[in-house]
Amino acid sequence: MTARPPARGIGVTPAGSWGHAAGRGAPVPRPARPPSESSTGAAVNDAPRTYDVIVIGAGPVGENVADRTRAAGLSTVVVERELVGGECSYWACMPSKALLRPVIARADARRLPGLAGAAQAPLDAAKVLARRDEFTSHWKDDGQVGWLDSVDVDLVRGHGRLTGEREVAVATPDGGTVRLTARHAVVVATGTTAALPPMPGIDDVNPWTSRDATSAKEAPRRLAVVGGGVVAVEMATAWQALGSQVTLLVRGDRLLDRIEPFAGELVADGLREAGVEVRFGANVGSVERDGAHGEVRIGLEGGARVTADEVLFAVGRRPHTGDIGLETVGLKPGSWLEVDDTCQVTAVPGGWLYACGDVNHRALLTHQGKYQGRMAGAAIGARAKGEPVDDAPWGAHVATADHAAVPQVVFTDPEVAAVGLSAAEAQQAGRNVKVVDYDLGQVAGASLYGDDYRGRARMVVDLDRGHLVGVTFVGPGVGELLHSATVAVAGEVPVDRLWHAVPSYPTVSEIWLRLLETYRG
Numbered sequence: 001m002t003a004r005p006p007a008r009g010i011g012v013t014p015a016g017s018w019g020h021a022a023g024r025g026a027p028v029p030r031p032a033r034p035p036s037e038s039s040t041g042a043a044v045n046d047a048p049r050t051y052d053v054i055v056i057g058a059g060p061v062g063e064n065v066a067d068r069t070r071a072a073g074l075s076t077v078v079v080e081r082e083l084v085g086g087e088c089s090y091w092a093c094m095p096s097k098a099l100l101r102p103v104i105a106r107a108d109a110r111r112l113p114g115l116a117g118a119a120q121a122p123l124d125a126a127k128v129l130a131r132r133d134e135f136t137s138h139w140k141d142d143g144q145v146g147w148l149d150s151v152d153v154d155l156v157r158g159h160g161r162l163t164g165e166r167e168v169a170v171a172t173p174d175g176g177t178v179r180l181t182a183r184h185a186v187v188v189a190t191g192t193t194a195a196l197p198p199m200p201g202i203d204d205v206n207p208w209t210s211r212d213a214t215s216a217k218e219a220p221r222r223l224a225v226v227g228g229g230v231v232a233v234e235m236a237t238a239w240q241a242l243g244s245q246v247t248l249l250v251r252g253d254r255l256l257d258r259i260e261p262f263a264g265e266l267v268a269d270g271l272r273e274a275g276v277e278v279r280f281g282a283n284v285g286s287v288e289r290d291g292a293h294g295e296v297r298i299g300l301e302g303g304a305r306v307t308a309d310e311v312l313f314a315v316g317r318r319p320h321t322g323d324i325g326l327e328t329v330g331l332k333p334g335s336w337l338e339v340d341d342t343c344q345v346t347a348v349p350g351g352w353l354y355a356c357g358d359v360n361h362r363a364l365l366t367h368q369g370k371y372q373g374r375m376a377g378a379a380i381g382a383r384a385k386g387e388p389v390d391d392a393p394w395g396a397h398v399a400t401a402d403h404a405a406v407p408q409v410v411f412t413d414p415e416v417a418a419v420g421l422s423a424a425e426a427q428q429a430g431r432n433v434k435v436v437d438y439d440l441g442q443v444a445g446a447s448l449y450g451d452d453y454r455g456r457a458r459m460v461v462d463l464d465r466g467h468l469v470g471v472t473f474v475g476p477g478v479g480e481l482l483h484s485a486t487v488a489v490a491g492e493v494p495v496d497r498l499w500h501a502v503p504s505y506p507t508v509s510e511i512w513l514r515l516l517e518t519y520r521g
């Protein structure tokens with residue numbers, strides 16, 4: 001990763017140059033390296049190397065923790081067993097969005113007379129996949145390793161395990177062991193992997209997981225997708241457009257069940273219009289494949305069957321904590337790591353163990369994990385220097401937004417963009433709220449954006465506190481609107497003051513004016 005991304009050029013920009021770590025000015029002066037430290041991952045001797053901070057896992061979150069602890073002047077080492085940049089850079093956010101961007105651009109073009117005709121052709125799947133490969137730097141991490149080096153964070157390649165308080169042993173690829181000791185903190189940022197449900201036949205069919213769905217070299221003729229969450233709807237959108245006939249098997253009766261119900265409804269409509277077969281109440285009971293490469297037969301409860309060339313299971317995640325030595329510090333292997341708002345693991349005494357990102361299960365999103373990394377890194381820095389920790393809500397060392405203002409964009413057609421609480425969540429939390437809905441297609445900027453614009457917006461106003469606690473937009477192009485809502489929710493901007501925030505005419509942002517007019521009656 002480079003601190004300042006180079007101008008984008010195919011084959012030049014490393015994965016993760018897209019901003020996982022903060023941009024910064026001059027490098028932070030590095031403390032003198034103790035004799036036991038090495039700047040390489042090679043096993044130099046058996047003596048433990050001592051650092052101020054050890055980070056296990058160099059995904060986007062581990063990188064950001066390391067960035068912040070180095071900025072605080074603490075010597076820092078990260079341990080990575082695969083690629084520096086983690087799941088997000090190589091098998092999740094970046095490749096999936098590289099696959100989806102042309103799909104969404106084409107859908108937008110098809111809504112514009114004068115352009116629609118030119119946008120009827122199928123996507124050139126080979127070129128889309130080649131661009132995806134560029135965004136993953138062909139699954140090489142030299143760029144991000146270079147970034148670590150540029151900020152004086154050491155890297156040890158291998159599988160890291162806790163071996164006791166402040167101790168980590170790394171099993172290196174050459175069969176050696178590097179022992180590390182932390183003066184101040186060990187941060188677990190080991191992320192997650194795809195969960196597979198226990199089911200007859202699942203071990204024999206070699207199902208696709210999110211890794212295959214983001215790195216496949218060609219579109220299967222028929223793809224069955226199991227799940228109704230974000231991975232399922234995004235990957236159904238991508239592969240249907242890239243040439244597969246997709247069948248989406250949803251065990252419940254709606255998509256995206258953690259977001260406002262109208263989001264799932266509009267996304268289901270969009271998937272169906274794109275040619276995806278969406279089946280609700282489809283509970284998969286068994287899977288079997290004809291030989292090693294034959295078709296997959298998926299048995300649904302009730303007796304129905306679906307046949308496909310590949311089956312993707314997108315049914316959630318499990319933490320990478322099964323083999324990281326949790327038992328040596330009194331924790332249960334395989335568990336999510338519960339943390340306080342500075343990301344200290346609450347069940348481990350002494351305050352030296354932190355967990356950031358997916359592994360703490362607060363919000364399985366890159367941007368939110370990176371935010372936790374920034375806060376935890378700053379808290380570690382303050383504690384190491386004996387400075388006060390600002391842990392009041394919204395303080396400098398706490399990830400308060402995890403509870404109140406987690407934003408998420410789902411890159412489907414239409415897009416979904418949501419932050420904070422849904423109406424149902426706010427009501428369940430006992431809040432006195434007013435829910436305001438508006439048809440996005442009635443906004444001038446939206447109708448200019450594309451003909452027959454279909455979308456909807458909702459804001460949830462806490463009447464006792466006088467500010468928004470949740471906003472959801474669904475419609476083409478709404479992803480870029482979301483940050484305005486995040487600022488309103490995280491900033492607890494009084495709704496009366498929002499009335500003075502004038503959106504430009506004629507943009508889709510005028511939805512704000514319409515929502516506020518409706519609220520005020």
Ligand SMILES: Cc1cc2nc3c(=O)[nH]c(=O)nc-3n(C[C@H](O)[C@H](O)[C@H](O)COP(=O)(O)OP(=O)(O)OC[C@H]3O[C@@H](n4cnc5c(N)ncnc54)[C@H](O)[C@@H]3O)c2cc1C
Nearest residue numbers: 057059061081086087092093160190191357358364365366
């Ligand atoms: C298909 C898909 C698309 C997604 N799209 C988005 C999106 O658009 N936007 C978004 O915000 N989020 C998205 N996410 C979620 C996002 O990928 C995760 O929230 C993010 O990767 C979490 O970062 P992390 O650093 O916590 O973990 P990871 O990215 O999983 O990184 C953890 C790292 O730790 C390493 N590691 C694990 N165990 C060890 C060990 N014992 N020793 C050494 N190293 C170890 C791993 O090799 C890995 O490199 C998507 C997820 C999926 C599956």
Ligand SMILES: NC(=O)c1ccc[n+]([C@@H]2O[C@H](COP(=O)([O-])OP(=O)(O)OC[C@H]3O[C@@H](n4cnc5c(N)ncnc54)[C@H](O)[C@@H]3O)[C@@H](O)[C@H]2O)c1
Nearest residue numbers: 197227228229230231232251314315316364408409410411
């Ligand atoms: N654009 C984005 O921000 C983005 C994109 C992809 C993933 N992600 C993140 O990655 C995480 C993982 O995504 P995901 O879609 O795998 O998980 P998810 O938790 O979002 O959805 C899982 C879905 O699978 C269903 N399910 C669970 N067990 C099942 C079973 N046995 N059979 C059938 N269905 C089952 C659930 O009801 C749910 O609909 C999410 O938390 C998400 O936030 C984010």
